[in-house]
Amino acid sequence: MGAVKRTLRTLDDVRALMAVARGEAPPEILVTGGRILNVYSGELLPGLVAIARGRIAYVGERPLKPAPSTTVIDARDRILAPGYIDPHAHPFAMYTPDELARVALVHGTTAIAADTFMLLNSTRGETTHEALTALSTLPLRYFWWLRLHNQGHSQDEAATFSDERLADLLAREDVRAVGEVTRWPALYAGDPTTLARVARGIEAGRRVEGHFPGVSADRLQVLTAAGASSDHEAITADQAMARLRAGLYVMLRHGSLRADLPALAPIATGARAFSGRLMMTPDGPSPGFVHHHGYMDHLIEVAMREGIDATAAYQMATINPATYYGLDEELGGIAPGRRADLVVLNRLDQPRPEIVIAGGQVAALGNRLVAGIQSLPWDRWLRPFAPDAWRPDASLFSLDGVPSPTPAMHLENAAIAVRKDIAHGGDLPEGVLRLALISPSGRWRVRALLSGFADDLGGLATSYASGVGLVVLGRSPQDMAVAATRALDLGGGVVLAENGAVRFELPLPLGGTMSPKPIAAISADLDRLTSIVRARGYRHHDLHYTLLFFGFDSLPYVRLTYRGLWDVVAGREIIPREDLR
């Protein structure tokens, strides 16, 4: 098992940095004239920052002499802050992690601790390492939390989450946590596999990322005893306080799924004690959220608007997550030896940066990405979503043999679905759609009904569904077949068909999950799809999450999985899967 390093600087780095700090060697970059937000002391101080070997060598007021080769950045009347850190990201929300890096960098985020869910499911063997390493060495540096089980139960879960594979990945220095433990009821109940895997994370000195939506203060005691280190699921200040009191680090969530900072902010506006164990995260924002609002810069801005002290708001996005991940000597502050990740701001109340330096390179200037971030070879790395050639036909979506009334999935909001039993006969009742999950190889199907999604819709297919298969919904079996066929032909995607023809498509050819396109383009596509389904009665706030969560069987109360339509609380199928061949 690798030692969990507090900083990745090497002896060579140290020697070079010391020479610059002593004035014996010139810096590579010199940022002069600005005021520096010191997250350790909570002050704004004048000073220059000297950078060498991708790290900060010196911070202070002694004039250091630039060499002709030194890049001098004039930060007069500007503020320097540490690069922002997202402690809890899902960097494959239709966009690729490399594309997210491009946009997040422009918005001042220079490090992300991210979910491994997609990589575990869609890569195997050395390819997993190759992809993790490629992302961990971008100008925006990825760190990882290692999932211990799948997001939705899947048929190949045993192989995807084998003990051997987890041990192999846990030895990586860039893996800083295990979790998130989405199956918290299993952890609570003491399920031996879950407990043993969490214990291996503890043994290796890693944090244990919780996922405890709605869990009471009393039950949190059991989960903290089990080893949980943090939670990001509080949606009220009281819930956040209960988590803090239980000894958990708390990540305040504000993103497209839930924008909770206004509700959570009171926890950080009171006594001094709180802020050190608080962080913020957008928790895997939709392409539209990133495109329209930004990233951690937006959260800092909202936090300040909601009354959180400016210094605390920046600390919650810099030194606090660095400390949580045991990286406080590597990231999160402007001090010698740290990675040179910093932002130049026009004003402290405007966290959207003018200049971003990441790993000692100028990464962004204004709206423009300067750092070259090549697209990673996802098409080579990821297993294809639909490897077998076959064409779903309309009969797949008939209700023949489905008893009436039959259990349906009823969407209460973008994320939560309850069970509702619906009678169906020759015609479907108004507002009720057919719902199916089919295996991408056509080996099985799950049939049910869906309400609360839209009033009317020909057919919609989505491979973006927590990796459980192809979800197909609509009123017309023919349109459903057209949409499903096209989604499979594309190698994954979201496709809407009406009157026998494809009306909209958002190809997700990378593992059925991601598009190679820029976030702006994906956002525009999703906006277009959202207005189409809105016109057909979709009323919730985030279509992207509604699609993703069809298969996320840790969310209440009813989900689609390969085992059938699934009762999350009871832990059993309501409608079983039908094997087709």
Next chain:
Amino acid sequence: MGAVKRTLRTLDDVRALMAVARGEAPPEILVTGGRILNVYSGELLPGLVAIARGRIAYVGERPLKPAPSTTVIDARDRILAPGYIDPHAHPFAMYTPDELARVALVHGTTAIAADTFMLLNSTRGETTHEALTALSTLPLRYFWWLRLHNQGHSQDEAATFSDERLADLLAREDVRAVGEVTRWPALYAGDPTTLARVARGIEAGRRVEGHFPGVSADRLQVLTAAGASSDHEAITADQAMARLRAGLYVMLRHGSLRADLPALAPIATGARAFSGRLMMTPDGPSPGFVHHHGYMDHLIEVAMREGIDATAAYQMATINPATYYGLDEELGGIAPGRRADLVVLNRLDQPRPEIVIAGGQVAALGNRLVAGIQSLPWDRWLRPFAPDAWRPDASLFSLDGVPSPTPAMHLENAAIAVRKDIAHGGDLPEGVLRLALISPSGRWRVRALLSGFADDLGGLATSYASGVGLVVLGRSPQDMAVAATRALDLGGGVVLAENGAVRFELPLPLGGTMSPKPIAAISADLDRLTSIVRARGYRHHDLHYTLLFFGFDSLPYVRLTYRGLWDVVAGREIIPREDLR
């Protein structure tokens, strides 16, 4: 290299704790009715604490049912706080670490991160491991910082601090830091051995304990770039702030050497940002300080008296050091999974505890130690101070052949000595003493003069001198020989002789450094010695430190080492050693 664990709880612990938290198994101890200081949220909250397997299983207001075997502790009208942590201890200040544990436990200190200096010097091979392990498993739990070089230069330094030995010890889970780096000028200058050893600590994910007395803000940049994590040497609030700004964790010192909290407190009475990276330490208090004032409880009390918010004062002695050492899921707070280290207080402004629970055992009740702490077999573990039988005679301390004037060590205060050149003829000038360092085997001597210690004194010998040998001082060569002979006969100690007879002796038979006696007895002995030397003109505040620091050649400006009388700043001998046989 061992993983640096964040908590030492095992899977078996976890299962047992969860069962108690779920209410399925009874706790071993139940502390009811108190208000709990929650260092995570900064609140005082009502609740009970359930303990099992030496750890906290549950904290909250749900009534848990005790079994007949459960120890119920009634804490009505009382306050529960986490056990105190000293992040920077030298637990062999004439007392043994096991004796310190006895007294510190009564005063509520339940964990200590300690110096390995004495153990490295006085033990070898597996014995070092045996001693470290014995101390790491006491009710008061010791963790360690691994010295990279000696306190005073010694002849056997190469063997004592070999790379192989350091690597072997660095692999221990209970070794949480390297340092303290007393030879900071070597680190600053980039001395390859020092740098490489610090880099190995960094590589292993350990903290790097600094020791940077008087170092300027500008030079701190170089030392932080080199890898330093903390410093405890600030003596003004400005110095403390400079260290905090440089990204260092800051330990505020308040002990017998220096009692600086009144000067340092302003750093922690301002904005919220500061307190998270601040700790407190007595930095190896004298027996008298521990006996008369206590331990971390005293520091918390002084901090509050000096205007630091009570919650912050407790955090600085609990969760902050735990976080610094990467042990925040093991120690420092009252939350599930943590080691059951807690104190029951009468009032929040009285940190001296009524009851102390350590590792899930009642360790102290009022003034009484309840936990059994057996004396450790130091006489078996430690190399004897004076293995060879020989008797120093008066001629050893004559000034024959010493030129006049000759360099002298002049004590400015208890710790700082400057060079002063003194003429000597037939008689010594008033207030000047002979000073010698002799090897315990009689192989060499260093002769010099001493002023600023006492006006008159027959002979005083001390083996307690940072491990450099036997320091002998006085005006009478005969009395010096009597004192030195007796000190060697005792196997180490502090001996004062007058008129040819031993007038006082404090035997330190354990490696020449420690007494097997209780701290109270050592304190009384030292008080007696202090009044004897005060009557003879000693004017400084801590005799114990004056003796210890004769050989500590990182302190300014003149010290005694085996190389001779040593100029610390110039790094060379002023008077060379004389080899005797």
